[in-house]
Amino acid sequence: MQAMIFAAGLGTRLQPLTNNTPKALVKLNGKTLLQRSIENLQQQGCTRLVINVHHFSDQVIQFLREHQNFGIEISVSDESGELLDTGGGLWKAQSLFKTDEPILLINVDVLTNLSFKELINYHEVNQSMATLVVRKRRTSRYLLFDGQQQLCGWKNIxxxxxxxxxxxxxxxxxxxxxxxxxxVQPSIFQQIEASGKFSIIDLYLKLAQTQRVKAFIDSQSLWMDLGKFEQVTEAEELIKAIDNNKSSKA
Known part of the structure; x- marks a missing residue:
């Protein structure tokens, strides 16, 4: 498995935790978000990893060096000059991926025990260009899917x-x-016409006009994204639940 962790964000909503440190290095229950994401991917079979950096990028690079990349092959995609958003970040990193297997993408502030192997299998069975993990939850922006789980559009309520x-x-x-x-399939890079800074969601919406961009509806896993400082306590409790879940399966 190869994967990319989007770790370049400014983490503005996590201030004051990110005043002097990148979001990726915010600690919860003794471990940084980045370490938790790396270890989760590693435990689920990831052998090749790309991490993009921007905000306090030197701290992230030093952290990886101090931990010997956690024993996994890691390439850093440096966006110090300009924050490229998710689409631009993936585009910039394209040379760092193998071309013969899907690429798993995950935000560094996402905490989950979702089975990535199950997700990849679903993606491959459907022969999709892209597969997006989605949930039924309250938010302000929604992706819209038809009865075959094909992406149809986006709405800001x-x-x-x-x-x-x-x-x-x-x-x-x-x-x-x-x-x-x-x-995403590595062949997605041949479909990208934009460059510089752009959203990967906009790319998916365009591709969905002619290609398979499918939903993986996740209703079983533990999940949250640490978007706000006020969510830290909730995130720490979720981590305990994830760790307990792992222990019960061991």
Missing amino acids: KNGATKVSRPDSFEAATPYAFSGIHI
Whole structure:
């Protein structure tokens, strides 16, 4: 398995924890978010990892060096010059991936015990260009999928803005919240026309007009993204639950 951790964000909503340290190195229950993400991927079979950096990038690079990359092959995609968002970040890192297997993408602030092997199997069985992990939860922006779990569009319920990929299915489509975990085929790089800074969601919405961009509906795993400082206590409790779940299966 090869994967990329998106770790370049500014972490503004986690201030004051990120005033002098990158979001990736924020500690919860004694471990940084980055270490938890690396170890989760490693335990689930990841052997090749790309991590993008921007905010306090030198600290992240030094952290990886001090821990000998946690015994896994890690390449750093340095965005110190410009933060490229998820789409641009993936595009910049393309030369660091193997071309013969899917790429798992995950945000560094996502905490989960989702089975990545199950996700990859679903992706491959459906022969999708991209597979997005989604959940039924309350948010302000939703991805819309039809009965075959094909991406049809996007909607912001706060301001009513929409982006439509498949007009025939859009109105009847089911809304789901994106979980910050996704898989793409390496051939996606041949489909990207944008460069510089751009959102990967916009890329998916464009690709979905003609290609398989599917939902993996996750209703079983423990999951959260640490988006705000006020969520730290909740995140620490979730980590305990994830660790306990691992212990019970050992």
